[in-house]
Amino acid sequence: MRFDEPALRNPIDDLTVFGRPVARIEGPLKVTGAARYAYERTELGKAAYGVVVGAAIPKGRIRAIDRTAALASPGVLGVITTLDHDRLPTADMCAATLFGGDVIQHHHQAMAVVVADTFEQARAASRLLSVTYERAEGRFVLADEEPRAEAAPDTENGGPDAPDIDVVGDFEAAFRAALVRLEQTYTTPYESPAMMEPHASMAAWQGDHVTIWTSNQMVNWAVRDIPRALGIPAENVRVLSPYVGGGFGAKLFIRCDVVLAALAARALGRPVKVTLHRPVIFNNTSHRSATIQRIRLAAGSDGKLTGISHRGLSGNLPGGLAEMATSQTKLLYAAPNREIGMRMATLDLPESNFMRAPGEAPGLMALEVAMDEMAEKLAMDPIAFRILNDTPVDPHVPNRRFSERHLAECLRVGAERFGWSARQARPAGVRDGRWLVGMGVASAIRNAIPMSSGARVRLERSGRLTVETDMTDIGTGTYTILAQTAAEMLGVTPADVGVTLGDSNLPRAAGSGGQWGAANATGGVFAACVKLREAIAARLGFPAAQCTFADHHVRSGNDTTSLAEVAQRGELIGEDLIEFGDLGKRFQQSTFGAQFAEVGVDAFTGEIRVRRMLAVCDAGRIINPVTARSQVIGGMTMGIGAALMEDLGLDAKRGFFVNHDMAGYEVPVHADVPHLDVVLLDHPDALASPTKAKGIGELGMCGAAPAIANAVYNATGVRIRNYPITLDKLLHELPPLSAL
Amino acid sequence: MPQSNMNPPAASGMTPVRFITVNGEQHSPPEDPRTTLLDFLREQLDLTGTKKGCDQGQCGACTVLVNGTRINACLTLAIMHVGDEVTTVEGLGKPDALHPLQRAFVTHDGYQCGYCTPGQICSVIGALAEIDRGVPSHVTGDLSAPMITTRLEMRERMSGNICRCGAYSNIQDAIAEFVGEPR
Numbered sequence: 053m054r055f056d057e058p059a060l061r062n063p064i065d066d067l068t069v070f071g072r073p074v075a076r077i078e079g080p081l082k083v084t085g086a087a088r089y090a091y092e093r094t095e096l097g098k099a100a101y102g103v104v105v106g107a108a109i110p111k112g113r114i115r116a117i118d119r120t121a122a123l124a125s126p127g128v129l130g131v132i133t134t135l136d137h138d139r140l141p142t143a144d145m146c147a148a149t150l151f152g153g154d155v156i157q158h159h160h161q162a163m164a165v166v167v168a169d170t171f172e173q174a175r176a177a178s179r180l181l182s183v184t185y186e187r188a189e190g191r192f193v194l195a196d197e198e199p200r201a202e203a204a205p206d207t208e209n210g211g212p213d214a215p216d217i218d219v220v221g222d223f224e225a226a227f228r229a230a231l232v233r234l235e236q237t238y239t240t241p242y243e244s245p246a247m248m249e250p251h252a253s254m255a256a257w258q259g260d261h262v263t264i265w266t267s268n269q270m271v272n273w274a275v276r277d278i279p280r281a282l283g284i285p286a287e288n289v290r291v292l293s294p295y296v297g298g299g300f301g302a303k304l305f306i307r308c309d310v311v312l313a314a315l316a317a318r319a320l321g322r323p324v325k326v327t328l329h330r331p332v333i334f335n336n337t338s339h340r341s342a343t344i345q346r347i348r349l350a351a352g353s354d355g356k357l358t359g360i361s362h363r364g365l366s367g368n369l370p371g372g373l374a375e376m377a378t379s380q381t382k383l384l385y386a387a388p389n390r391e392i393g394m395r396m397a398t399l400d401l402p403e404s405n406f407m408r409a410p411g412e413a414p415g416l417m418a419l420e421v422a423m424d425e426m427a428e429k430l431a432m433d434p435i436a437f438r439i440l441n442d443t444p445v446d447p448h449v450p451n452r453r454f455s456e457r458h459l460a461e462c463l464r465v466g467a468e469r470f471g472w473s474a475r476q477a478r479p480a481g482v483r484d485g486r487w488l489v490g491m492g493v494a495s496a497i498r499n500a501i502p503m504s505s506g507a508r509v510r511l512e513r514s515g516r517l518t519v520e521t522d523m524t525d526i527g528t529g530t531y532t533i534l535a536q537t538a539a540e541m542l543g544v545t546p547a548d549v550g551v552t553l554g555d556s557n558l559p560r561a562a563g564s565g566g567q568w569g570a571a572n573a574t575g576g577v578f579a580a581c582v583k584l585r586e587a588i589a590a591r592l593g594f595p596a597a598q599c600t601f602a603d604h605h606v607r608s609g610n611d612t613t614s615l616a617e618v619a620q621r622g623e624l625i626g627e628d629l630i631e632f633g634d635l636g637k638r639f640q641q642s643t644f645g646a647q648f649a650e651v652g653v654d655a656f657t658g659e660i661r662v663r664r665m666l667a668v669c670d671a672g673r674i675i676n677p678v679t680a681r682s683q684v685i686g687g688m689t690m691g692i693g694a695a696l697m698e699d700l701g702l703d704a705k706r707g708f709f710v711n712h713d714m715a716g717y718e719v720p721v722h723a724d725v726p727h728l729d730v731v732l733l734d735h736p737d738a739l740a741s742p743t744k745a746k747g748i749g750e751l752g753m754c755g756a757a758p759a760i761a762n763a764v765y766n767a768t769g770v771r772i773r774n775y776p777i778t779l780d781k782l783l784h785e786l787p788p789l790s791a792l
Numbered sequence: 793m794p795q796s797n798m799n800p801p802a803a804s805g806m807t808p809v810r811f812i813t814v815n816g817e818q819h820s821p822p823e824d825p826r827t828t829l830l831d832f833l834r835e836q837l838d839l840t841g842t843k844k845g846c847d848q849g850q851c852g853a854c855t856v857l858v859n860g861t862r863i864n865a866c867l868t869l870a871i872m873h874v875g876d877e878v879t880t881v882e883g884l885g886k887p888d889a890l891h892p893l894q895r896a897f898v899t900h901d902g903y904q905c906g907y908c909t910p911g912q913i914c915s916v917i918g919a920l921a922e923i924d925r926g927v928p929s930h931v932t933g934d935l936s937a938p939m940i941t942t943r944l945e946m947r948e949r950m951s952g953n954i955c956r957c958g959a960y961s962n963i964q965d966a967i968a969e970f971v972g973e974p975r
Contacts, residue, residue: 076898076901079897082906083903083906084882084885084886086882170827245956247956248845249843298957299905330845330851526905527903682959682962685960686958689960713846714846719956721951721953722947722948722950722951723947727961727964
């Protein structure tokens with residue numbers, strides 16, 4: 053099915069079960085431990101255990117690896133070292149070597165896998181390798197490399213010919229002429245996805261075919277990249293990823309666990325499973341780059357922005373991606389004069405790659421604080437200032453409208469619900485016992501990304517429907533929303549629908565990332581269901597266009613047949629792919645939100661506690677308010693982490709992230725998170741997808757951190773522009789206690 | 793988090809206890825003394841509901857109940873638990889016969905990816921037992937008053953169980969329903 057015209061009214065719009073709160077259909081499996089993740093599968097038989105050994109230098113070469121002692125260790129079946137292989141090709145959009153060759157690009161790069169009958173044996177033997185390194189000098193400090201940084205054009209939005217800097221009008225002239233100006237630099241730290249399930253893969257070969265259970269967000273990328281890495285034909289690889297214990301970008305691409313499990317299983321002739329132990333994940337896999345962002349804003353005394361300049365810098369290995377922290381600034385506010393662009397510096401740190409809301413999350417941490425600062429300079433309310441500078445069109449392509457854009461409504465609805473009118477504009481003006489209390493707001497934007505997505509829907513003889521696709525559910529609710537889609541289209545309930553996901557033998561779907569999963573995957577199931585409806589109508593001799601499906605029956609005029617009756621005559625299958633035309637080019641398709649936070653800051657110690665948060669979201673039709681809300685509160689929680697604690701600490705001399713575990717890398721815990729409030733606006737987007745949905749999984753993170761940062765400023769009068777905002781940065785700037 | 797009691801000495805005249813009891817079933821301890829309780833459960837008994845998130849006591853995903861007390865199964869060796877009663881998430885309920893707390897997690901969407909969930913659920917049961925025993929926490933106000941299960945108490949006591957998906961707000965709603973707010 054090609055989606056190149058706005059969606060008309062269709063069976064989804066009945067909203068019998070689509071758009072309704074439905075508890076996760078796989079929930080009972082998750083709460084009882086019956087849902088099995090990659091390392092726990094039994095289908096391949098008893099697997100040997102592989103333990104990965106990472107390099108202890110950040111850059112250089114490995115001269116030798118002595119494995120004698122490891123091989124002699126009890127239970128050891130084999131040791132494969134990086135010197136045994138040529139460098140394996142990396143996944144698309146990745147820069148770090150997964151395995152192979154003597155060149156070390158970053159700390160904890162996989163150097164060897166030690167395989168034994170038991171985990172204990174493999175772990176013990178993994179410590180017996182003797183490695184001779186030749187260490188090279190590295191570049192580890194982002195700010196130091198700024199002079200050598202190169203432009204990072206926004207090819208994702210601007211295509212291969214995207215300019216180094218997106219320019220409209222003459223920013224410098226506007227800035228010089230402006231009555232009110234802001235010029236500030238903001239920094240965001242290195243962050244780790246730190247999902248709960250470590251990377252894990254289990255592989256078994258049958259002849260020259262390999263079956264791999266792995267924890268991966270994008271099955272169709274995995275089956276593209278694994279054959280390349282292993283040097284085998286694509287059709288010889290089957291990947292299964294039915295449960296993924298969190299990803300947040302870390303599992304978009306294959307990592308070394310996949311190739312090491314496959315290489316070891318091939319070498320040993322038996323199934324092997326490999327998980328990355330937690331302390332190796334932070335430096336072996338990918339993280340979000342730190343950024344340095346310089347923002348200049350120009351406005352007249354009326355508060356209308358006349359110029360926006362947002363320039364950013366991030367770092368990565370050579371050939372890696374930049375953290376596109378400035379891209380959203382092209383779309384968020386109007387201003388006739390603009391210059392926006394990223395640069396990237398080469399660093400010899402572990403690979404930077406996509407992490408939840410790549411670009412927007414750190415970009416809005418700068419831009420939305422700058423907007424708060426500018427509002428204060430203008431003596432305007434921060435919400436009024438944002439609404440005044442709202443734009444109905446892409447400011448860089450003024451004839452291109454947004455498909456739907458309700459940012460101002462988000463801000464207004466949120467202000468009312470949050471009690472914004474009680475906010476004191478003067479900072480440090482509210483005291484509650486020992487706590488200084490403040491409120492903050494920030495806008496949120498995250499684009500909707502159309503991607504083709506396929507699915508097959510079976511009406512089985514039993515009368516049960518089954519949805520089959522290689523789509524993944526990484527906690528996002530995919531199982532449930534695909535069941536809702538099929539149930540709505542065929543007039544049954546979600547309980548009548550089985551959903552099989554994450555198997556590369558099934559039709560290729562969009563996968564999970566970039567908040568593109570829900571809208572595209574439900575679109576694919578929609579398309580498959582249209583085909584199935586046609587097949588059912590054909591079997592009954594009904595004209596397909598006039599058929600309605602409801603209450604487990606097919607109706608055409610006065611004729612009614614139960615689906616069970618249709619099914620008894622033999623299984624019927626509908627399979628199709630949703631493909632998108634140029635609506636996404638003709639119209640900017642984005643999701644919007646407003647984030648509100650209230651914090652208390654201990655007047656004595658500077659301790660920051662989040663007291664309340666609210667997100668108001670404009671994200672197209674909400675497919676399932678239960679799972680959508682969970683995506684948003686999850687993003688808000690990660691926003692609390694980004695604002696207040698998350699920070700991969702760099703050893704600038706030895707070139708690695710020091711706090712590489714779950715204790716040193718602090719993420720929010722129960723005690724850090726109050727009740728989180730979410731409002732989901734109802735603005736179906738007929739230009740985005742046939743279900744009029746857009747996706748929401750990353751929107752909830754956007755703007756959450758700067759709303760907290762602005763609340764901290766409102767509480768204390770202290771503006772911290774280098775995240776995370778920790779008490780040590782506040783302590784010496786807090787208002788004198790006598791003034792309280 | 794309190795550690796479990798060591799094995800009680802065998803009663804005089806009886807043969808020593810040689811089993812680890814898991815969800816009511818007796819199992820011989822592992823041959824390799826290095827095997828953690830976590831790996832014993834997951835790799836030898838195939839009770840994979842108990843999750844390995846960090847293997848070093850930092851994330852809480854492996855929380856199980858040993859003689860009713862919650863512990864991180866990754867931080868204890870299986871052979872230390874001969875004679876102990878271990879309860880894992882599989883021992884609480886089944887998909888078609890959920891424990892009321894498991895049902896509350898489903899009702900309130902107290903999870904997303906599901907990987908920390910078994911640990912969260914076992915931890916709630918352990919934390920409530922601590923409150924019943926009068927064990928105070930960092931946020932307990934009056935140490936001499938009867939202990940009350942407030943949201944603040946549960947947020948504090950559950951903070952050893954990380955949920956990176958950020959379901960905390962919903963998990964607290966699930967706990968509140970299970971304990972019957974106010975308790």
